[in-house]
Amino acid sequence: MSLGSDKRMQGHMIQPKADTPRRVEGRDKVMGRAHYAGDFGSAELHPDMDVAVAVTSTQASGRILDIETAAVLAAPGVRGVLTHHNAARLSKVLATNGAEIGDLLPLQDDQVHYAGQCVALIIADTLEHARAAASLLKVRYSEVSPDTAFTLTQGQGRAQEADVVGPGDKGQVSVGQPDEAYQRAAHKIDLTFTTSPHHHNAIEPGAVVAAWSEDGQLTVWLPTQFSYGDALILSQAFGFKQDETLDAPMDKVLGGQPLSDKVRVVSTLMGGAFGGKNANIHLLLAPLAAKLTGRPVKLVLTRPQTFTLMPFRGESEQHLRLAADDQGRLQAMIQDALLAKGAGGQYTEAAGETTIKSYACANMRVHTRSARLDTGAPGWMRGPGASLGQFALDSAMDALAHQLGIDPLEFRLRNHADVEPDTGHAWSSKSLKACYQAAAERIGWFERDPGVGSMRSGRALVGYGMTSSLYPVLQLPAAARVILNVDGQARAQSAVHEMGQGMLTAMTQIAAEGLGLPLAQVTLDWGDTSLPFGSMTVGSMGTLTNGSAIAEAASLVRKKLLARVVNDAASPLHGANPDELEITAGRIHAPNAESQSVAEVMARIGEPISETAMTGQTFGQSPYGRSAFGAQFAKVLVDPDTGHVQVERLIGAFAGGRIINPLLVRSQLIGGMVWGIGQALLEETLQDQRSGRWMTASLGESLIPTNADVAEVDAIIIEENDTRGSPLGIKGLGEIGIVGTSAAIANAIFHATGQRLTALPMRLDRVLLGQQARA
Numbered sequence: 001m002s003l004g005s006d007k008r009m010q011g012h013m014i015q016p017k018a019d020t021p022r023r024v025e026g027r028d029k030v031m032g033r034a035h036y037a038g039d040f041g042s043a044e045l046h047p048d049m050d051v052a053v054a055v056t057s058t059q060a061s062g063r064i065l066d067i068e069t070a071a072v073l074a075a076p077g078v079r080g081v082l083t084h085h086n087a088a089r090l091s092k093v094l095a096t097n098g099a100e101i102g103d104l105l106p107l108q109d110d111q112v113h114y115a116g117q118c119v120a121l122i123i124a125d126t127l128e129h130a131r132a133a134a135s136l137l138k139v140r141y142s143e144v145s146p147d148t149a150f151t152l153t154q155g156q157g158r159a160q161e162a163d164v165v166g167p168g169d170k171g172q173v174s175v176g177q178p179d180e181a182y183q184r185a186a187h188k189i190d191l192t193f194t195t196s197p198h199h200h201n202a203i204e205p206g207a208v209v210a211a212w213s214e215d216g217q218l219t220v221w222l223p224t225q226f227s228y229g230d231a232l233i234l235s236q237a238f239g240f241k242q243d244e245t246l247d248a249p250m251d252k253v254l255g256g257q258p259l260s261d262k263v264r265v266v267s268t269l270m271g272g273a274f275g276g277k278n279a280n281i282h283l284l285l286a287p288l289a290a291k292l293t294g295r296p297v298k299l300v301l302t303r304p305q306t307f308t309l310m311p312f313r314g315e316s317e318q319h320l321r322l323a324a325d326d327q328g329r330l331q332a333m334i335q336d337a338l339l340a341k342g343a344g345g346q347y348t349e350a351a352g353e354t355t356i357k358s359y360a361c362a363n364m365r366v367h368t369r370s371a372r373l374d375t376g377a378p379g380w381m382r383g384p385g386a387s388l389g390q391f392a393l394d395s396a397m398d399a400l401a402h403q404l405g406i407d408p409l410e411f412r413l414r415n416h417a418d419v420e421p422d423t424g425h426a427w428s429s430k431s432l433k434a435c436y437q438a439a440a441e442r443i444g445w446f447e448r449d450p451g452v453g454s455m456r457s458g459r460a461l462v463g464y465g466m467t468s469s470l471y472p473v474l475q476l477p478a479a480a481r482v483i484l485n486v487d488g489q490a491r492a493q494s495a496v497h498e499m500g501q502g503m504l505t506a507m508t509q510i511a512a513e514g515l516g517l518p519l520a521q522v523t524l525d526w527g528d529t530s531l532p533f534g535s536m537t538v539g540s541m542g543t544l545t546n547g548s549a550i551a552e553a554a555s556l557v558r559k560k561l562l563a564r565v566v567n568d569a570a571s572p573l574h575g576a577n578p579d580e581l582e583i584t585a586g587r588i589h590a591p592n593a594e595s596q597s598v599a600e601v602m603a604r605i606g607e608p609i610s611e612t613a614m615t616g617q618t619f620g621q622s623p624y625g626r627s628a629f630g631a632q633f634a635k636v637l638v639d640p641d642t643g644h645v646q647v648e649r650l651i652g653a654f655a656g657g658r659i660i661n662p663l664l665v666r667s668q669l670i671g672g673m674v675w676g677i678g679q680a681l682l683e684e685t686l687q688d689q690r691s692g693r694w695m696t697a698s699l700g701e702s703l704i705p706t707n708a709d710v711a712e713v714d715a716i717i718i719e720e721n722d723t724r725g726s727p728l729g730i731k732g733l734g735e736i737g738i739v740g741t742s743a744a745i746a747n748a749i750f751h752a753t754g755q756r757l758t759a760l761p762m763r764l765d766r767v768l769l770g771q772q773a774r775a
Contacts, residue, residue, distance in 0.1 A: 677705045
């Protein structure tokens with residue numbers, strides 16, 4: 001089968017140019033000049049700061065009967081011990097991401113909700129003193145009977161309907177008559193898929209610094225994905241009077257909850273986040289400690305504490321039923337999903353988010369339930385919902401294709417969704433067929449032997465698998481200010497966040513392009529709630545959401561600049577039509593070849609030009625279906641004796657609208673695909689069901705992919721025009737790299753061995769057991 005003759009599948013690949021900007025903060029990071037929250041306490045950053053160490057519970061339920069603090073308080077350097085006895089009382093808060101912090105405020109009572117919950121903070125002059133004193137703290141708990149209902153299957157009795165999932169989507173969706181269509185169909189697949197819990201392991205753990213001023217103002221520095229959201233939580237928790245005059249679209253983002261001018265949050269550089277650094281418990285712990293001692297306090301979590309005091313991806317169970325006719329056209333898609341929740345928190349992962357968007361089908365149903373377990377709260381993790389759902393859906397699609405005797409790629413082409421399946425809306429743009437073609441040709445899909453178990457390389461069984469990838473596009477409100485100074489230099493200002501993905505570079509590029517200035521003449525002020533409202537950096541929406549506001553503010557400055565120059569009698573551009581003028585490389589050009597530098601114009605004007613813009617007030621509402629699309633193809637080698645799976649090649653092709661910086665995007669995509677390898681083969685966090693403790697709570701025991709786990713991984717970027725989706729034409733590609741990777745690998749394992757693995761991760765023992773069962 002050749003796809004090259006189908007002109008609809010053609011697409012241009014984007015390659016980085018020699019002058020593509022590198023990270024604007026890159027040199028500081030390489031030279032060690034970049035500051036992270038954990039760096040505070042050095043000579044130039046809060047030298048008078050104290051250090052806090054968290055003490056966490058050793059059991060999963062019960063009550064704290066007694067905390068013996070005398071020995072701790074007598075230890076060298078100790079400033080205080082913070083417990084539920086002396087912590088300031090906090091008011092209920094609105095958790096913007098459904099996190100635990102909305103239900104279980106820290107150190108407010110004696111109740112233990114899960115193993116690893118914070119039960120005390122030791123505050124001292126140095127980290128060494130705080131750690132030593134923490135070892136002296138004695139906590140006595142009530143006797144409780146072991147509760148072993150920690151697995152999702154055991155927790156089925158707690159299952160409840162999940163009406164709201166993910167960012168606010170519907171947990172129950174039905175289109176057509178799925179049950180009747182399933183029963184009538186000629187070909188059916190009925191499979192159940194499970195995934196284990198696994199945790200974020202960003203290089204940088206959770207960290208926060210808090211300081212109270214003499215007039216009662218609170219300033220917090222921390223790596224966060226939503227500084228304004230954290231400021232709102234602090235305003236509510238500490239009972240600050242809210243300031244109705246603050247210029248931020250909080251009414252649209254946070255349900256009409258304005259901030260207090262007494263709270264400032266500064267987002268520092270992050271050593272990775274990916275959903276894990278947003279409304280965390282330590283946001284409140286450091287200010288509580290600082291309030292107790294009256295001095296600035298820094299708290300950095302230990303690696304094991306990030307497993308209990310920060311969110312993770314909870315376990316899941318999905319029941320997938322697909323049906324097709326004799327021609328391989330889907331007739332029904334039915335997904336029943338059960339997702340884990342914690343002792344606190346309202347977040348339920350949206351496992352059906354992409355199920356109803358992926359393939360053309362007139363009869364679909366997604367039914368989502370959640371079960372509360374005795375753990376901390378699961379939360380956002382890269383590719384939330386979609387990475388789980390696409391594993392199940394595209395594995396089931398592969399199984400149905402093999403049952404029908406149709407090539408898996410051809411089967412997906414026959415069910416290509418030309419319009420958004422659940423709404424019937426036209427797509428703003430969709431280049432999925434071009435992605436199929438590019439990735440299939442690169443990996444050699446058409447040269448493989450499609451027979452199951454037919455290919456070998458020495459002793460190893462060889463398999464090829466593929467999947468579709470997609471992730472929804474959403475744009476939230478954001479604001480930005482752009483200032484063009486009298487020296488021709490410009491500043492863009494918005495409280496955006498840099499968590500390692502290149503946001504600072506992309507935002508600076510957008511501002512420079514909008515003004516027509518070289519990148520070196522533009523500076524970005526970011527990550528501070530004293531700046532215009534920057535929306536949350538989540539869900540692949542950061543560049544579109546915040547970039548749109550910066551682009552609009554830059555456009556307003558540009559228009560005002562051109563209006564001034566054509567009215568300037570001393571300018572060679574005097575009297576020109578401003579609509580015919582262009583600004584490139586810092587010079588204003590007219591069609592008659594006359595030009596003048598922006599710096600010269602601004603020097604004559606003698607005052608800065610400043611404009612502020614707000615965009616995204618429609619909350620991403622669009623008459624179009626909006627998604628980024630991609631395709632991933634995997635080649636694996638399976639050792640028939642050991643069950644070891646080696647990913648020989650992983651090739652992805654992705655289309656995500658306009659690409660601001662191909663270098664950054666390719667890095668994002670490859671990083672996401674590596675996450676997918678980990679999800680497929682390695683990553684799970686094991687729990688002792690007798691105590692509720694995580695047993696693999698360290699980097700030494702948490703398996704993650706390394707270079708040895710994949711011989712080749714590459715991402716192809718397909719050029720795409722999405723300007724009818726948004727003026728900026730951006731979709732976002734931060735999440736999509738992980739979506740479908742596990743299915744492509746699972747499908748490749750099936751091609752190699754004939755085993756249909758339905759549990760993640762696909763460990764050695766599961767591969768071997770599958771081979772034994774098949775034999």
